[in-house]
Amino acid sequence: MSRRVAVTGIGVVAPGGTGVTRFWDLLSQGRTATRRISLFDPAGLRSQIAAECDFDPAAHGLDPTTVERCDRYVQFALVAAREAVQHAGLDMTRENPWRTGVSLGTAVGGTTRLEQDYVLVSERGARWDVDARKAGPALERAFSPSTLASAVAEEFGAHGPVQTVSTGCTSGLDAVGYAHQAVADGRVDVCIAGASDSPISPITMACFDAIKATSPNNDDPAHASRPFDAHRNGFVMGEGAAVLVLEELEHARARGAQVLCEIAGYATFGNAHHMTGLTKDGLEMARAIETALDEARLDPTVIDYVNAHGSGTKQNDRHETAAVKRALGEHAYKTPMSSIKSMVGHSLGAIGSIELVACVLALTHQVVPPTANYETPDPECDLDYVPREARERRLRGVLSVGSGFGGFQSAVVLTGPERKA
Amino acid sequence: MSGREPRRAVVTGIGAVTPHGIGTEVFWKTTVGGGSSLAALDRGGCEGYPLRVAGQVRGFDPAALVEETFLVQTDRFTHFAMAAARLALEDALLADADFDSPYSVGVVTAAGSGGGEFGQRELQNLWGQGSKYVGPYQSIAWFYAASTGQISIRHGFKGPCGVVASDEAGGLDALAQAARTVRHGTDTVVVGAAEAPLAPYSIVCQLGYPELSRATRPDHAYRPFTSEACGFAPAEGGAVLVLEEERAARARGAEVRATVAGHGATFTGASRWAESRDGLAHAIDIALGEAGCRPEDVDVVYADALGVPEADRAEAGALADALGPHARRVPVTAPKTGTGRAYCAAPVLDVTAAVLGLQHGLIPPTPHVTDPCHDLDLVTGPARAVEARTALVLSRGLMGCNAALVLRKGGARGPHR
Numbered sequence: 001m002s003r004r005v006a007v008t009g010i011g012v013v014a015p016g017g018t019g020v021t022r023f024w025d026l027l028s029q030g031r032t033a034t035r036r037i038s039l040f041d042p043a044g045l046r047s048q049i050a051a052e053c054d055f056d057p058a059a060h061g062l063d064p065t066t067v068e069r070c071d072r073y074v075q076f077a078l079v080a081a082r083e084a085v086q087h088a089g090l091d092m093t094r095e096n097p098w099r100t101g102v103s104l105g106t107a108v109g110g111t112t113r114l115e116q117d118y119v120l121v122s123e124r125g126a127r128w129d130v131d132a133r134k135a136g137p138a139l140e141r142a143f144s145p146s147t148l149a150s151a152v153a154e155e156f157g158a159h160g161p162v163q164t165v166s167t168g169c170t171s172g173l174d175a176v177g178y179a180h181q182a183v184a185d186g187r188v189d190v191c192i193a194g195a196s197d198s199p200i201s202p203i204t205m206a207c208f209d210a211i212k213a214t215s216p217n218n219d220d221p222a223h224a225s226r227p228f229d230a231h232r233n234g235f236v237m238g239e240g241a242a243v244l245v246l247e248e249l250e251h252a253r254a255r256g257a258q259v260l261c262e263i264a265g266y267a268t269f270g271n272a273h274h275m276t277g278l279t280k281d282g283l284e285m286a287r288a289i290e291t292a293l294d295e296a297r298l299d300p301t302v303i304d305y306v307n308a309h310g311s312g313t314k315q316n317d318r319h320e321t322a323a324v325k326r327a328l329g330e331h332a333y334k335t336p337m338s339s340i341k342s343m344v345g346h347s348l349g350a351i352g353s354i355e356l357v358a359c360v361l362a363l364t365h366q367v368v369p370p371t372a373n374y375e376t377p378d379p380e381c382d383l384d385y386v387p388r389e390a391r392e393r394r395l396r397g398v399l400s401v402g403s404g405f406g407g408f409q410s411a412v413v414l415t416g417p418e419r420k421a
Numbered sequence: 422m423s424g425r426e427p428r429r430a431v432v433t434g435i436g437a438v439t440p441h442g443i444g445t446e447v448f449w450k451t452t453v454g455g456g457s458s459l460a461a462l463d464r465g466g467c468e469g470y471p472l473r474v475a476g477q478v479r480g481f482d483p484a485a486l487v488e489e490t491f492l493v494q495t496d497r498f499t500h501f502a503m504a505a506a507r508l509a510l511e512d513a514l515l516a517d518a519d520f521d522s523p524y525s526v527g528v529v530t531a532a533g534s535g536g537g538e539f540g541q542r543e544l545q546n547l548w549g550q551g552s553k554y555v556g557p558y559q560s561i562a563w564f565y566a567a568s569t570g571q572i573s574i575r576h577g578f579k580g581p582c583g584v585v586a587s588d589e590a591g592g593l594d595a596l597a598q599a600a601r602t603v604r605h606g607t608d609t610v611v612v613g614a615a616e617a618p619l620a621p622y623s624i625v626c627q628l629g630y631p632e633l634s635r636a637t638r639p640d641h642a643y644r645p646f647t648s649e650a651c652g653f654a655p656a657e658g659g660a661v662l663v664l665e666e667e668r669a670a671r672a673r674g675a676e677v678r679a680t681v682a683g684h685g686a687t688f689t690g691a692s693r694w695a696e697s698r699d700g701l702a703h704a705i706d707i708a709l710g711e712a713g714c715r716p717e718d719v720d721v722v723y724a725d726a727l728g729v730p731e732a733d734r735a736e737a738g739a740l741a742d743a744l745g746p747h748a749r750r751v752p753v754t755a756p757k758t759g760t761g762r763a764y765c766a767a768p769v770l771d772v773t774a775a776v777l778g779l780q781h782g783l784i785p786p787t788p789h790v791t792d793p794c795h796d797l798d799l800v801t802g803p804a805r806a807v808e809a810r811t812a813l814v815l816s817r818g819l820m821g822c823n824a825a826l827v828l829r830k831g832g833a834r835g836p837h838r
Binding site: 044045098102106107108109111114115118119121122124125126128129130132135137138139140141142143144145146147149150153154158159160161162163164165166167168174178181185202203205206207208209210211213267268269270271272273274275276284287404405406407408 | 465466467468469470471494523524527528532533534535540541543544545546547548549550551552553555556557559560561563564565566567569570571573574576577578579580581582583584585586587588591594598601621622623624625626627628629630686687688689690691700703818819820821822
């Protein structure tokens with residue numbers, strides 16, 4: 001059984017403003033939301049910049065108990081999920097809860113809260129046998145990444161399969177990919193899918209410092225994230241969440257829901273090469289793209305926009321360019337490919353879903369978001385990266401790709417709502 | 422695909438690193454003998470907490486099974502996973518196999534607690550000494566995806582890779598994901614779970630679980646389905662299985678142990694144990710439906726057996742709801758009372774025991790339990806000889822997930838080669 005999978009609602013918490021409207025304003029205007037870190041004092045770090053969310057949980061309707069029980073990344077997910085479910089017009093009292101699932105991704109889960117409490121129980125790293133009495137409430141919920149999907153499922157009364165996915169930086173694509181498979185296979189009719197991460201914390205910034213993966217452009221944070229540019233020097237950390245309501249196409253039509261687009265194909269492979277290193281040829285990512293297109297039964301020439309992983313590290317952007325050329329052939333040179341990480345940073349596990357929401361919006365508006373800060377071409381990156389300004393374009397199929405630690409390479413294909421069977 | 426035989430996912434290899442010891446054989450011998458490895462928690466720095474009893478993996482020399490280059494980059498939970506994966510591949514006679522294509526082998530693991538010991542050490546370096554003292558491997562050792570990534574890299578497997586970071590039930594979800602991956606076209610998937618939650622800060626985090634047993638005697642700490650039930654004892658360790666497409670497995674002469682025939686997953690809310698009755702019953706219905714089994718086909722149940730009275734009652738009720746009168750007749754067992762619950766790995770150890778039990782015609786008993794107080798045929802005392810064909814494995818997680826997995830002995834064309 002393979003059923004068609006519609007997207008009927010989207011929600012987002014991203015740097016530059018909460019909610020889909022403000023997110024699209026930022027992207028379509030090519031503005032950047034990267035700045036010096038304010039969530040903690042970053043003095044002493046190699047990379048002191050990030051794309052932060054100005055997020056006030058109370059203003060978004062989260063009560064004090066929820067705020068105390070839920071880490072920042074779970075709060076993001078709850079707010080994004082509410083927006084998506086409302087957008088979809090999904091009335092859970094009319095849905096079969098056993099046929100409604102949740103699939104959410106996160107790369108580092110509750111590490112922000114885990115670190116905050118660690119500082120207390122260890123007396124700032126003074127002791128190995130930490131003092132349990134100094135721990136804050138609900139610490140076990142930060143310890144268990146399952147909290148993410150569990151909290152969202154409880155919010156909406158979903159009783160179907162509920163899963164937290166954690167494949168590092170491809171989590172946001174994989175969580176939606178799994179949801180797509182669950183709907184296509186007939187295991188659920190509706191799936192609340194997406195991802196969230198809040199990794200702007202001393203330990204996570206320090207661990208990327210240690211491998212020089214993040215940009216040290218501390219003097220000019222607004223222009224620090226430079227995907228595909230010859231002067232790129234690492235990614236800029238981000239945070240946020242995005243949620244998509246996935247639904248069997250006939251189920252969506254039967255309840256009169258607006259179909260924003262379809263998720264038509266998904267694939268993931270490992271490169272079995274290195275936990276953090278990438279090959280130059282992009283062979284495995286190319287295979288993920290080809291397999292996702294096969295599943296979607298689409299010719300590569302139907303892809304009118306590639307939403308890149310485009311992290312802004314030397315190796316990633318080169319690797320990805322090679323992969324897209326390998327998979328799309330000559331068509332790659334005619335297809336715009338941009339990275340929104342230039343504007344909202346790289347929020348690890350969350351970004352894949354944030355990028356999928358950007359793809360849905362690109363299809364809806366028939367506009368390709370730009371790569372901000374792109375100025376100087378790199379001979380190894382010779383595609384059309386949509387420098388600095390958004391572009392109107394007829395979009396039929398859109399491809400989003402991701403690449404992450406562990407060697408994982410994922411691809412998702414989306415098509416506009418007018419596609420015939 | 423009409424006219425073609427459907428693809429089935431069968432178990433052809435098992436590797437286990439558990440509190441019972443290193444390797445599948447010692448796990449099975451101890452399990453079937455009703456032995457227990459629960460003991461006083463005595464790892465350095467872990468002694469002073471109100472968690473006194475756990476299942477520790479002792480005598481584990483990771484260097485005997487995993488190369489040094491991988492060991493320095495990884496936490497203990499990944500050491501367990503990599504060691505178990507190697508044992509499973511050896512067991513399947515695939516350790517040095519030349520696969521047709523690296524893309525035909527995938528890896529799926531479940532992990533619910535991450536690289537806690539490694540992470541705590543690096544947190545100590547950061548907060549005790551400064552950010553420049555955080556090592557280069559923190560970024561790849563602490564996160565939940567470490568085991569899948571390292572197994573893929575070590576063995577050169579480029580097929581679909583997945584990581585389930587759910588609660589306990591995620592162990593069964595990972596197996597189901599692997600089985601679907603095989604059905605959808607990947608020939609082989611290495612799948613399992615391993616956890617290492619017995620480091621000081623990880624223990625402090627777990628103290629918030631109201632279900633955690635605080636008993637001080639190893640023989641009293643984890644006694645599900647009894648009137649003395651007082652929670653569960655946690656454990657470390659894990660197991661990895663090799664799943665293969667049945668025809669491909671037979672073509673290379675592999676031993677087909679069992680088929681992963683059905684899976685169901687539901688959610689009924691964190692620590693809402695009374696509601697888990699409905700959730701677990703639904704999961705069983707879905708799993709049996711997918712396997713094409715009737716309730717009375719179930720020959721043995723490996724229970725979740727949380728050890729919390731309300732949860733135990735809900736599980737007995739779920740079996741009655743889903744299996745009807747057969748629930749009072751079918752043997753039920755919970756060998757995990759002898760190892761403790763290794764979070765996501767707990768149901769994978771149960772699957773390991775279930776596959777071996779089907780193979781040997783034996784149902785291992787439930788250590789430490791003598792006088793169950795529910796209307797179940799709980800296997801206590803010695804192992805029971807039963808020529809079972811179908812096993813049902815149940816799992817519930819502390820964050821509210823419920824899962825059921827149906828295993829059938831051998832493959833479609835009988836159990837043997």
